[in-house]
Each structure stands twice: as C-alpha cells, then as structure tokens.
Amino acid sequence: MDDQEKIVLRKEIRVSFEELKKLSQDSTVDLIIVDELLGCIYNELITEAELIEIIRNKSPNIEMAFSGHHITDNLINAVDLVSHVQATKHYFYQKVPVWKGIEF
Numbered sequence: 001m002d003d004q005e006k007i008v009l010r011k012e013i014r015v016s017f018e019e020l021k022k023l024s025q026d027s028t029v030d031l032i033i034v035d036e037l038l039g040c041i042y043n044e045l046i047t048e049a050e051l052i053e054i055i056r057n058k059s060p061n062i063e064m065a066f067s068g069h070h071i072t073d074n075l076i077n078a079v080d081l082v083s084h085v086q087a088t089k090h091y092f093y094q095k096v097p098v099w100k101g102i103e104f
Contacts, residue, residue: 002071024058031063038075042085052078 001009017040023029035053040046051066055078064079076082 012047013040017046017050018022021054024054024062024064026058027061029062031065033065033067037066038049038070040068041072041075042068042070047073048072051075055079 020032020034023032037046037051041048041051052074055064067085071082
C-alpha cells in the first residue's frame, strides 16, 4: 500500500468509525457487528480509548460484536464477553483472493 492509499484508508476508516458512534446511540439498533475492528487499533487507525468510550456510552439495548486478532487487556476489561475463534481451515491459506462483499 502506497502513501496515498494509506491516506484514503485512514479517511474511510474515520468515516466508518463516526458511523459506529452514531449507530451506538440509535434506539432502533439492537446489534452491531464490526469485522476486524481490533486490527484498526493495532494498526493505529483508531485508538483503544475511542472504542472503549463507544462501548461504555452505547445505548443499553445494543449488543456489540467486534472481531480481530489483537485484543488488549483494557478492551477485555471493557466488554462483557471475549471468545477466541481458531481457524481450522481457511481459503486464505490456499491463496484464494479476497472476496468483494466478504473481506471488503
């Protein structure tokens, strides 16, 4: 990824993160699932503190599920449930390219 692509990615993630903030306050929403959000923290695209603030201030009727490979102790302490999922078989390891609508 070149520098220009990184700039675009950062902007897109920031827009999406702002949408997550709005959704976390929406009384018509009861479940929010965000895939690979923890990687955004690991790659310094959002901060752990920002996510913890959303978790603590979300509407009480909303359940949130985040995935990723890098969870911190602070995040573990801020949530109600942490599960570890291990891939037994994954097409990534057979060099299958990413699927539009699944990975992006």
